[in-house]
Amino acid sequence: MPDTGLPGTPPRRRVRGRQARGLRGLRRHLREDVPALSDSLASGRPDSTNAAPGADDPDTESSRRRLAADGVGIAISAIGFGFVYGLSAREAGFSPVEVMAMSVIVFAGAAQFAAVGYVASGLPWPGIILLTFLLNARHLLYSAALAPWFRGLPVARRAVMAHLLTDEAFALTISHFRRIGRTDAWGYWVAAIAVTFIPWNIATIAGVVLGAQIPDPARLGIDIIFPAAMIGLAVGLITGRRELVAAIVGAAVAVAVALVSSPSVGIVTGGIIGPMVGLLVPARAADEIARLGSQGSAARYSMPGAHADDDPEHR
Amino acid sequence: MTTNLVVLAVLMFAVTYPSRALGLLAPGIDRLPKIVLDYLQLVGPAVLTALAAVSVMVIVSDDDVPSFHIGVEWVAILVCLGLVARKGNLFLGLVAAVAIVAVARTLGWAAIPA
Numbered sequence: 001m002p003d004t005g006l007p008g009t010p011p012r013r014r015v016r017g018r019q020a021r022g023l024r025g026l027r028r029h030l031r032e033d034v035p036a037l038s039d040s041l042a043s044g045r046p047d048s049t050n051a052a053p054g055a056d057d058p059d060t061e062s063s064r065r066r067l068a069a070d071g072v073g074i075a076i077s078a079i080g081f082g083f084v085y086g087l088s089a090r091e092a093g094f095s096p097v098e099v100m101a102m103s104v105i106v107f108a109g110a111a112q113f114a115a116v117g118y119v120a121s122g123l124p125w126p127g128i129i130l131l132t133f134l135l136n137a138r139h140l141l142y143s144a145a146l147a148p149w150f151r152g153l154p155v156a157r158r159a160v161m162a163h164l165l166t167d168e169a170f171a172l173t174i175s176h177f178r179r180i181g182r183t184d185a186w187g188y189w190v191a192a193i194a195v196t197f198i199p200w201n202i203a204t205i206a207g208v209v210l211g212a213q214i215p216d217p218a219r220l221g222i223d224i225i226f227p228a229a230m231i232g233l234a235v236g237l238i239t240g241r242r243e244l245v246a247a248i249v250g251a252a253v254a255v256a257v258a259l260v261s262s263p264s265v266g267i268v269t270g271g272i273i274g275p276m277v278g279l280l281v282p283a284r285a286a287d288e289i290a291r292l293g294s295q296g297s298a299a300r301y302s303m304p305g306a307h308a309d310d311d312p313e314h315r
Numbered sequence: 316m317t318t319n320l321v322v323l324a325v326l327m328f329a330v331t332y333p334s335r336a337l338g339l340l341a342p343g344i345d346r347l348p349k350i351v352l353d354y355l356q357l358v359g360p361a362v363l364t365a366l367a368a369v370s371v372m373v374i375v376s377d378d379d380v381p382s383f384h385i386g387v388e389w390v391a392i393l394v395c396l397g398l399v400a401r402k403g404n405l406f407l408g409l410v411a412a413v414a415i416v417a418v419a420r421t422l423g424w425a426a427i428p429a
Binding site (some may be wrong): 015069070072073094095096097098102105106110111115116118120125128129130132133134136137138139140141142143144145146147148155158161162163165167170171174175178216218219220221222223224225226227228229230231232233234235236237238243244245246248249250251252253254255258259260261263265267270271273274275276278279284 | 316317318319320321323324325326327328329330331332334335336337338339340341347352353354355356357358359360361362363364365366367368369370371372373375381382383388391392394395396397399400403404405406408409410412413414415416417418420421427428
């Protein structure tokens with residue numbers, strides 16, 4: 001066992017003995033956290049028990065802090081565009097109650113902005129509803145991707161979670177779950193409510209009340225936060241060639257289809273076809289560097305590399 | 316104060332919620348074959364990059380015609396991507412992206428989107 005990190009040259013026999021016992025204890029502690037990951041790998045399914053390790057698990061706490069930090073920028077974006085939505089809806093003739101109803105009941109930014117335009121242009125309601133369905137169809141991909149993680153949760157809780165599922169909540173949540181290798185409902189609530197729902201609705205109210213006093217978010221560059229956050233969170237999910245191929249193909253297909261149809265259709269198409277092409281990468285060529293539970297995963301996601309001796313991949 | 320559009324909000328919810336809930340509430344989701352689970356694991360990277368790419372590269376004109384867009388936003392996204400990949404810090408990436416776009420638009424190097 002290397003003595004890196006210890007001051008000076010320790011007495012050979014005694015410190016190594018203590019060091020070995022300490023590290024064995026550390027590995028044992030970490031190993032207690034790992035069985036759920038190993039079991040989920042063996043079964044091919046994410047661990048959705050959310051029972052152990054507990055909330056004071058250092059890896060979960062570290063990932064939660066990272067989720068909160070990542071969420072700050074997204075919350076700023078939600079505030080900026082919530083303002084604009086409230087303002088534009090009021091200018092389009094929506095009453096304050098109607099504006100808030102959209103933000104609370106629909107809670108889908110793109111569809112809400114589109115609805116403002118549709119209502120202002122006099123589009124009949126059936127058309128608005130159909131376009132809303134198409135615009136929000138991508139959420140089906142999100143719910144399907146999160147489903148294996150949520151399978152252990154009560155149905156009623158999942159039903160509530162479903163209403164709060166947005167692009168931002170999905171991105172933050174899937175990153176968080178992948179980092180810790182299990183479900184963490186607290187992480188989802190933070191991503192969905194604290195980062196998105198509350199800022200969006202408060203900003204909507206502010207937009208209704210403050211009106212034209214709000215500066216255009218685009219002038220401040222705030223409109224770049226959403227795509228930048230999405231690409232930044234995607235980076236964290238790319239742990240092998242399959243994910244990389246899926247990401248690149250998904251983006252390319254989405255842009256190509258969006259140019260001939262509409263952005264919403266492009267996004268759904270890219271989200272469907274990208275993973276299909278990613279699966280074409282043979283498993284042996286996937287070059288997965290951070291499969292959940294491996295030392296690569298530990299190193300990537302800020303865990304100390306104490307698993308090196310235990311990981312068969314790195315013997 | 317009018318409240319007619321509250322009904323529209325409810326109808327929009329009615330067509331949005333199923334797509335959000337279907338995956339989470341469908342029974343038997345825990346008995347999916349491994350190939351399906353592998354596919355779902357790839358949905359995250361694919362859809363997130365799709366969202367980013369379409370947001371930056373495609374703009375829709377007032378008459379609903381999409382067109383390809385090249386602008387300072389590309390630089391901002393690439394800088395953000397590089398910072399996140401290199402430093403692992405999303406907030407730093409977002410700050411850099413916003414700063415690039417804000418400076419470019421303030422100096423008139425890039426148009427402010429409508």
